[in-house]
Amino acid sequence: xxxxxxxxxxxxxxxxxLFVEAGLERVSDGFHTEPELARGRSxxxxxxxxxxxxxxxxxxxxxxxRRTTDxxxxxxxxxxxxxxxxVAIDTERxxxxxxxxxWRMDRVEK
Numbered sequence: 001x002x003x004x005x006x007x008x009x010x011x012x013x014x015x016x017x018l019f020v021e022a023g024l025e026r027v028s029d030g031f032h033t034e035p036e037l038a039r040g041r042s043x044x045x046x047x048x049x050x051x052x053x054x055x056x057x058x059x060x061x062x063x064x065x066r067r068t069t070d071x072x073x074x075x076x077x078x079x080x081x082x083x084x085x086x087v088a089i090d091t092e093r094x095x096x097x098x099x100x101x102x103w104r105m106d107r108v109e110k
Contacts, residue, residue, distance in 0.1 A: 007046050007075055007104040020105040027051055027099045030091040035105055037082035042108040048075040051099015060088040071099045
C-alpha cells in the first residue's frame with residue numbers, strides 16, 4: 001500500500017490521457033517492462049520501493065541509464081525521452097533488499 005500511495009497508482013486509469021502504465025512487484029522479483037512509447041516524446045517514470053535495502057533501476061535508452069534508490073518509500077522520478085518505440089525498464093535488488101517496488105509511467109504534457 002505504501003508504494004501504491006506514493007505513486008498514486010490506485011487512481012491511475014484510462015480516464016487519465018497522460019497515463020501509460022503502472023505496476024507493482026516484489027523487490028526480489030523486480031519489474032521488467034517494455035512500454036510502447038512514441039519516439040522523441042517525453043515521459044515521466046516514477047519508481048518507489050518500500051521495505052529495506054536498495055534496488056537498481058535500469059532504462060535502455062540511447063545510452064543506458066542506471067540509478068540506485070533506497071527502499072524508503074520515497075518516489076524516484078525521471079524524465080525520459082523515448083529513443084525507440086519500446087524501452088526496456090528493469091529493476092533488480094541489491095543483496096539483502098526486501099519489500100515491494102511500484103512504477104508509473106506518464107506522458108509529459110507539451
